[in-house]
Amino acid sequence: MLAIAGTVPSEGFPIVSGEITLDDNHIRICDERISVNRGTPALIAAAIKTAETLGQPAPFVYLVGDIGRGKGSRRLYKYLTDHLPQSDFQTLTFHYLQPIVHWHERLQQALHEMKELPILIADAGFMYAAKMSGKSSLYDLFTPDIGELAFLADEKAPHPFYTRGFILHDENRVSDLIARAYTHNNAARFLLVKGKQDYLADRQGILETVDRPMEEALEAMGGTGDTLTGIVSALIDSGMAIREAAVVAMKANRLAGHYAKPTPSTQIIEVIHHIPEALSEILKKRV
């Protein structure tokens, strides 16, 4: 089973855990109803749509409210550290959490107390924490965008805000940034890079590139990286190999974006509604 851990942008939102459902434009868990806007709710919604399409169960989620003060994230780190050792998830995806090195370290210890180490996927703040900790290689997949790839490539930057200019200027040289991230051990086993073109890479270099359909407006839309991470997480959990899952996810995410007929003001929920159609089409072509 897939588990997803992250935050929602509401300070008073309590820690909740359990299976989750998608109800039009909201996800529902326990008595809570959360608008799917961007961030972890968008990732979860995309994973639900993907799991539905594959005939798989909905993901298990761990959520807490945090608007950037870090209090909710700290509580969730502790909760995960206490509860994950007794769990048996096959895939774990960590998302919008305040990047805190010592909590990342404790969580890694808890993960290694599980009977079997799940496939580990990290994006957003949790990926920053993994990089800051110097423990990126413990993960199976990171899903950075191009700005975050530059951060991974800069061995000195503790956060994308401090990425050095000469590295940011290299954004058209994705393969160099990927190589630099691996040289300094700041990359997971696989990197799925979202951008004008999407890339899958490992330590050997770029393995796959997907650049169609091309919708320029998607770059401006908040949440397209979240949906990509949600789709690939659910595909991997279904048993698909990471390389194959990444290619299917890159294609399906772009196609869902295309079907949404996006402008720079389109919101991510409109893309999420098209995931089943796009994913089915990509999976049919694959057979």
Place this chain on the structure above:
Amino acid sequence: MSLLGFFKGKRKPGTPGDNGNADRGIMVFENTSEVIQAENVLKRKGWEIRVMGPPPEIQSGCDLVIEFPLIEELNILRTLEREGIPPLEMVPVTSPLLQPVDIFHIKDFGEHIMVRAANMKLTVEKATGNIVNVSGGGCPDVPYLAYEMVGQTLADAPSPREIGHTLCGYALQLAFEEVQRQCLP
């Protein structure tokens, strides 16, 4: 022992190895009196901070610095500005010479313009000044900032400096200022 070595030596149990200070920053002040005032304010508000000696790379300011959680730089800066004791500098512990991002990528979509600063992107409708999208980032205030800003005009929207808390919020503030420069008369 170097200052960085001293930090490592003082690590709490359960905290990480070689990169244990990677999420910490240093604040430099004009004088010791400001350091003491800032320490009192921040401790009273519950932040985990420590007063330390400065690393050799920091030449300016007084002979004491405050170590703080780097990710929460924006929230801490706002607090100290309100108290009238803004620091001279805020830098990462592990690389005190690093500077905040100062490169902007601007993309013109015709009716919309998008500005990216580091990992944060802000998109505005040119004719109205409406903020139509916020994307990128990884700290938990990003979805909150997007919720508060999208749908508002550049003139009316709360600035990330006012309501953000993290370095992602800070990067969005830089994008916000740049898009104002591009769009507002």
